[in-house]
Amino acid sequence: MTEKLSKERLRKIEELFRNPPPNSKTAEAQEFGVDLSLLFRWLKLSPQERIEEARNKMIFLDEVKKQGEMARSKK
Amino acid sequence: MKHIEPPLKSLIENKVEFVIIGGVAIIAHGVPYATFDLDFCYARSLENLKKIVAALAPFKPRLRGFPTNLPFTWDERTLQNGTNFTLETDIGDIDLLGEVAGVGSYAEVFANSTKLKLFDDDVRVLSLDDLIKAKRAAGRPKDLFVLPQLETLQEVLKKTDEE
Numbered sequence: 001m002t003e004k005l006s007k008e009r010l011r012k013i014e015e016l017f018r019n020p021p022p023n024s025k026t027a028e029a030q031e032f033g034v035d036l037s038l039l040f041r042w043l044k045l046s047p048q049e050r051i052e053e054a055r056n057k058m059i060f061l062d063e064v065k066k067q068g069e070m071a072r073s074k075k
Numbered sequence: 076m077k078h079i080e081p082p083l084k085s086l087i088e089n090k091v092e093f094v095i096i097g098g099v100a101i102i103a104h105g106v107p108y109a110t111f112d113l114d115f116c117y118a119r120s121l122e123n124l125k126k127i128v129a130a131l132a133p134f135k136p137r138l139r140g141f142p143t144n145l146p147f148t149w150d151e152r153t154l155q156n157g158t159n160f161t162l163e164t165d166i167g168d169i170d171l172l173g174e175v176a177g178v179g180s181y182a183e184v185f186a187n188s189t190k191l192k193l194f195d196d197d198v199r200v201l202s203l204d205d206l207i208k209a210k211r212a213a214g215r216p217k218d219l220f221v222l223p224q225l226e227t228l229q230e231v232l233k234k235t236d237e238e
Contacts, residue, residue: 003192009235009236012234012235013231013232013235016231016234016235017231024230025223025226025227025229025230026227026230026231028223028226029223029224029226029227032223034223034224034227036227038107039105039106039107039224039227039228042105042106042107043105043228045105046192047103047104047105047191047192047193047200048191048192048193048194050102050103050105050107051079051099051102051103051193054102054107054108054109054110055079057109058109058110058111061109
């Protein structure tokens with residue numbers, strides 16, 4: 001898993017996510033509430049792209065937190 | 076987490092023996108996850124401790140959650156006196172673990188680790204199987220919450236690898 005997964009492998013994974021085999025971990029996760037479409041989108045990225053996307057989201061969350069704190073301090 | 080590249084580059088440039096564990100490893104393997112720190116497992120040899128000290132010194136590490144006036148010296152002697160360190164630095168939180176619960180010492184963590192290309196370098200990351208073992212062993216709600224995603228990933232990757 002050093003680079004992106006191949007298109008063929010992703011196709012097979014997408015199929016497993018669309019129709020999780022009964023009693024599989026995938027079926028259990030879906031029942032638990034895991035968003036398999038989000039997991040699949042993440043799998044399409046390379047490891048570095050995943051880290052960069054997570055980092056960008058953390059920067060955004062930090063900004064939201066700062067704005068929230070500023071809004072509270074103005075009250 | 077916002078500044079993962081500078082400490083990683085510094086660890087690599089200083090030839091530190093380390094394996095990325097925790098949230099960044101989860102993300103790298105393919106699970107969307109929010110993390111605020113960089114966790115890594117490190118070899119406990121004196122030579123490696125010296126390299127860690129040199130690699131992280133530019134980021135001014137100090138103990139997280141302790142009063143700022145508490146004396147703290149960032150050197151290999153301090154690292155020899157403990158195993159796990161939760162640090163805050165000028166660029167974010169960094170946790171150093173000498174061993175990983177559910178997996179074992181650095182040697183065991185390294186043995187099964189996965190090599191990933193991150194920021195143009197090959198970096199060792201805790202294997203997906205060991206991540207699952209570590210999360211089961213940790214057993215906190217936040218660890219158990221991510222298990223279904225890790226186990227799903229393990230299942231589909233194994234299934235599509237065999238075919």
